[in-house]
Structure formats: structure tokens, C-alpha cells
Amino acid sequence: TGSTRPQRLLRAVQKKATQGDPQSVIATIDHFCRHSEWAMNVGDEKGSILDSVVTELNPSSALELGTYCGYSTVRIARLLPPGSKLITLEFNPAYAAVARQVIAWAGLNDKVQLVEGPSGDLIPQMKELFGVQTFDFVFLDHWKDRYLPDTKLLEECGLLRKGTVLLADNVICPGTPEYLEYIRNSSRYESRYFKSHLEYTKVEDGLEKSVFLG
Numbered sequence: 712t713g714s715t716r717p718q719r720l721l722r723a724v725q726k727k728a729t730q731g732d733p734q735s736v737i738a739t740i741d742h743f744c745r746h747s748e749w750a751m752n753v754g755d756e757k758g759s760i761l762d763s764v765v766t767e768l769n770p771s772s773a774l775e776l777g778t779y780c781g782y783s784t785v786r787i788a789r790l791l792p793p794g795s796k797l798i799t800l801e802f803n804p805a806y807a808a809v810a811r812q813v814i815a816w817a818g819l820n821d822k823v824q825l826v827e828g829p830s831g832d833l834i835p836q837m838k839e840l841f842g843v844q845t846f847d848f849v850f851l852d853h854w855k856d857r858y859l860p861d862t863k864l865l866e867e868c869g870l871l872r873k874g875t876v877l878l879a880d881n882v883i884c885p886g887t888p889e890y891l892e893y894i895r896n897s898s899r900y901e902s903r904y905f906k907s908h909l910e911y912t913k914v915e916d917g918l919e920k921s922v923f924l925g
């Protein structure tokens with residue numbers, strides 16, 4: 712039986728990236744996805760927008776929905792101040808296994824907690840399982856039909872506070888119309904669209920940044 716694309720991506724990281732150097736892990740994955748095999752990482756163009764949002768916010772507690780191979784996990788965690796924590800949820804065990812090794816290669820284990828399972832089941836357990844009060848930052852990058860229900864769940868579970876920033880990937884491609892409709896029309900959020908491109912392509916995509924107003 713052959714290897715999977717995430718396994719080939721991991722092999723490239725372990726072969727070419729410097730251990731403990733998140734920037735080299737990011738560069739290696741971007742090179743692999745541009746020159747060898749496309750993969751659904753947020754990528755370098757949208758990744759720069761992600762970086763600027765995280766840097767401006769300087770979050771102490773962050774949540775990522777959809778880990779995949781850990782590319783955006785590394786992008787976010789490398790920017791977090793000491794003592795802060797990124798919890799990342801991944802439904803697919805094969806993706807999670809690769810992501811753990813990518814995160815470890817980048818030397819970011821002490822900032823990241825990867826939890827396997829469905830976000831809809833895990834979000835209500837955040838407080839009791841991980842001692843989370845509220846999140847300062849949430850990156851939505853999992854299945855598009857989960858963006859809206861999981862956002863409503865975060866609200867209902869009291870995991871958002873005045874000023875929490877939600878950043879959603881793929882709001883154009885593959886697209887999250889129900890989420891956009893809700894978040895742009897809700898008086899509880901202030902939203903802004905960052906136009907960009909689908910990772911490693913010329914296809915339009917973008918990120919929606921929404922501030923929870925409480």
C-alpha cells in the first residue's frame with residue numbers, strides 16, 4: 712500500500728526543514744505544495760493575512776478548527792507569546808497523526824494541544840477538559856458546513872468574549888454562504904472580508920474576519 716499525500720508532505724518536512732525552525736517548516740510545505748503536490752493548507756498568501764491578524768491580536772488562548780497537516784497550526788503557534796495556548800481540533804485520525812509530527816518538527820509542542828474528534832462534540836467540552844474560559848482568537852478551516860453550527864455552539868457555550876476575533880478560511884472557495892449570511896447580518900459581529908486567492912492558485916478565495924461584540 713502506498714503513502715498518502717499528507718505522509719509525503721511530512722516526509723518532505725522531515726527531509727528538508729530544520730528541526731525547531733517553524734519558518735523552515737512553513738517554507739518547505741509551501742514549496743512542496745507549489746512544486747510537487749497541491750494540498751489544502753491555508754498557504755503563503757492567505758497565511759500572511761493570518762499572520763497579521765494573529766500578530767495584531769497577540770492572543771493568549773486560541774482555537775483552530777481543522778488541523779489537517781498542521782501548517783496553519785505552525786503559522787499561528789510560532790507567533791503566540793510565551794504561556795499562551797493553541798487548541799486545534801481534527802476529526803480525521805490520519806491527518807492528526809501527520810500534524811502531530813509536523814508540529815513536533817517545528818518545536819511547537821509546548822504551545823499546541825491537538826485534540827482528535829468532531830468539533831461539534833468537543834467544543835462543549837472545552838471548559839471542563841482544557842480549563843478554557845474564553846478564546847481570544849478562533850481560526851475556522853474545517854468542513855464548510857460546520858462553520859455556522861460551530862460558531863453558534865461557541866456562542867452558546869460562552870467561549871466568546873467581547874473582542875474575540877473569528878477568522879474564517881475559504882469563504883469563497885469552496886465557499887461558506889450560510890456562515891457569511893449569518894455573520895455579516897448579525898448585530899453581534901463586526902465583519903470584514905480580506906480578498907485573496909485559493910492556496911497555490913489564481914482562483915479567488917478570501918478570509919472573513921469577524922469581531923464578536925458580546
Ligand SMILES: Oc1cc(-c2ccc(F)cc2)cc2nccnc12
Pocket residue numbers: 751752753777852853854855880881884885909910
Ligand atoms: O483551504 C481549503 C481548500 C479546499 C479545496 C479543495 C478542493 C478544491 F478544488 C478547492 C478548495 C478544501 C478545504 N477543506 C477544508 C479546509 N480548507 C480547505
Ligand SMILES: [Mg+2]
Pocket residue numbers: 751752753852880881
Ligand atoms: Mg482552508
